[in-house]
Amino acid sequence: MESVTGRIARNLVLIVALIVVIFPYFWITLTSIKPPDLVAKPEVLFFEPVWDNWREVLFDSDVPRYMLNSIMVGTMAVLLALLVGSPAAYSFSRFRTGGAAFRIGILVAQMIPPAIMIIPIYLIMYHARLLDTIWAVIVAHLTFVLPMVTWFLIGFFDEVPVDIEEQAMVDGCTQFQAFYRVVLPIISPGLGASAIFAFVLSWNEMFYSLLLTGGDARTLPAAISGFWTFRGIELGKMSVAVMMAIVPVLIASFFIQRYMVKAMGRGAIK
Secondary structure, eight states, X not given: OOOHHHHHHHHHHHHHHHHHHHHHHHHHHHHHTSOGGGTXXXXXXXXXXXXXXXXXXXXXXXXXXXXXXXXXXXXXXXXXXXXXXXXXXXXXXHHOTTHHHHHHHHHHHHHSOHHHHHHHHHHHHHHTTOTTSHHHHHHHHHHHHHHHXXXXXXXXXXXXXXXXXXXXXXXXXXXXXXXXXXXXXXXXXXXXXXXXXXXXXXXXXXXXXXXXXXXXXXXXXXHHHTTEETTEEOHHXXXXXXXXXXXXXXXXXXXXXXXXXXXXXXXXXX
């Protein structure tokens, strides 16, 4: 049985960890509502809040449009990754396509640094006349979202007994019908978890957006970097934009946890 001292020590560790995690959000929130003369003074915790930064970012800047771009890019990248990655993962799981070497190759493709990928992607988008469009960013994001989704789903397909598909085919289904009518519904928690995780990866990516877009198609992370100007860093406005970028990630993180719990429960299929 755990002693009183052990419980106190454990609770203290948890409290310290919670403070460490929450403090950056607390500081950004304060900075977003500080008067201009106090923005550069993090030690000041009590002040009369002002909402000028929020008003200017939400109504007098292009940040909401960039946020919409991020949503569109993330959504399209995830849908395309699931559309291609699901049958690819099924093929790897059921037919051992390409063998173990091809599976490892998927991870290797994800590990390639963006600085190496950007040159061929930029040239392709230039000749396709897709620079400064969200499609250029979507294609770039697929280079790391698609391998992650495919690798993630292979494990879920491995957990589904082949007998279920064979029974479906005995009842008149083709292999493809058994795939999308029987297997996909079974691994739906895995599809949800991989989709949300992939969306978070796309949402946080900035490098490709900076280099492939110049204005209208810029995503939110790239827009946040725009508050670093030759006059200095506009900390108040940047804090507002950062909070706008954090909220969807926090919501997605909640659903990732929910779907992962479901996915682990489905892993015990018999």
